[in-house]
Amino acid sequence: MSIYDQAAAAVLSQIATAADGALIGLALAYVAVRSIVKFKANSSALHKINDAPSLNVSDLRSLLSSSDNSDSSNHSDDGKLVIVRGTVEAKSAVEGNWKSLRANILSAHNSAEKGVILQHTQTCIYNEWRGFFSWAGDLYSIFPRVRKDQQSSSLRTVPFVLIETGRWPQPKYVNVNMDGSTHSLPLVTVYHHLQPLHATPLTFIQALFGHHYPVGVLDEEKILPLGKDITAIGVCSSKDGILEIKSCEDLPYFLSDMTKDQMLVELAFKTKILMWSGVLFGSVAVGVLGYAVVRNWNRWKLWRHQRQAQQQRDAASNDDDVQVSADEESGDVPDGQLCVICLTRRKRAAFVPCGHLVCCQRCALSVERDLAPKCPLCRQTIHSSVRIYDS
Structure with a gap:
């Protein structure tokens, strides 16, 4: 298989597995519907030929x-x-x-x-x-x-x-x-x-x-x-x-x-094949689509829960920002304690799991909102940040 065929196969596999197999389920459902339609046509033809006089x-x-x-x-x-x-x-x-x-x-x-x-x-x-x-x-x-x-x-x-x-x-x-x-x-x-x-x-x-x-x-x-x-x-x-x-x-x-009897035998065989193929493909399509619906529903609920938690954290951070002292915001802060992003506020937030204390609370929240949040120091993927308080 050439590199072009491999790339085409990779793209097709990604498209087929998109949305947890929903596309595959729709394709199987289409095949099932086509099989049922052909089954009805062949069944009608079978009865007509059986009733027709020879x-x-x-x-x-x-x-x-x-x-x-x-x-x-x-x-x-x-x-x-x-x-x-x-x-x-x-x-x-x-x-x-x-x-x-x-x-x-x-x-x-x-x-x-x-x-x-x-x-x-x-x-x-x-x-x-x-x-x-x-x-x-x-x-x-x-x-x-x-x-x-x-x-x-x-x-x-x-x-x-x-x-x-x-x-x-x-x-x-x-x-x-x-x-x-x-x-x-x-x-x-x-x-x-x-x-x-x-x-x-x-x-x-x-x-x-x-x-x-x-x-x-x-x-x-x-x-x-x-x-x-x-x-x-x-x-x-x-x-x-x-x-x-x-x-x-x-x-x-x-x-x-063929004679009439041979036609009836061939049509009866085709009718059975179409009926069972329609049942089989239909059952598999229902299972795949049901799995895709459940997976996407759970994923949406998880996203909604994370969004609500993020909104609560944002509200809490805003309340904490109001309570930040004036010296932390714009006062005299030593150079070694300045936020590496804004360079105006004191380092107050540590990233999880790396534990680096390099940002203020506002910049840490902005880093968390990125699509792929990473620590500015070690470039490790972070999950959240923790506010650090002086004793």
Whole structure:
């Protein structure tokens, strides 16, 4: 670990332990709240998926018809949450008109594989080496936006449907509406190639002034191939007699390789993890915040008590100053008995614990009020002063 990393770690530890761990408690409380929010979302999704019927493509129309007949207030555009298992096929291949003679599909550039979704990703791989001017690399880590994006990705789709397996050439199908969907897709990698980059003078300069320099480009192509069996879970509706299914924002899945039972098992596991993590982090956060509150409350009470005692000492010193004789204030005082600070009054106060008698009562009180009170003679930390009286 470099000296910069050690300094950053020291600063972070001081910030984290500030106010007796209150900042740590707030961070744990935030994690607990986020876990509870995600637990509620996953629990709701779990109940929705459990209640959603798992159907074949041919059963969708009858389900929507029965739903409309049972409740006249529901419109067909509202749709119903369903789980459908089917095979991917291009929409142009099942339209049944002259357009089907030329299927509208996508072809991977490097592997020539056919599909309805094509994702092309290029990732720049960086090597890490701490050069002679390593502070530049630390600036890159603090301000990551200064560097260029390490990854560029493009996603292309064509209209496609899910057909019922084994019903070709006159299949029952449902259109898949990808508009507004941000869910992960069950894509298959068809091309994966790492192309190394040759060193250039620019690479040498980057390595000299920082510890990030490019060494290669990873080129990947992923597709959703034709004939792949997938599960679609979403809102199914009928528009102009054509079935369509679209994603539901409240659910973590849309198109997936998993079956309904596998989704339920995965969601149930995530729900338990989020619930117990929320309980654990919440309990620790309550304990840390409670400890911080008690410590700061006791510290405030101690400060208030010390302030009251200081005010009482100040009042007593003022009364004592009134009783100081005139010769002590401005009379004839030998040079060896003068206060080392004001040089006008007699030495009357001894510091505790060093015991040095070098100041008058007023100057001793002013020394005590400093943030770090020290004896003017030995520079030792003092706690208080004691008035000395002649016999």
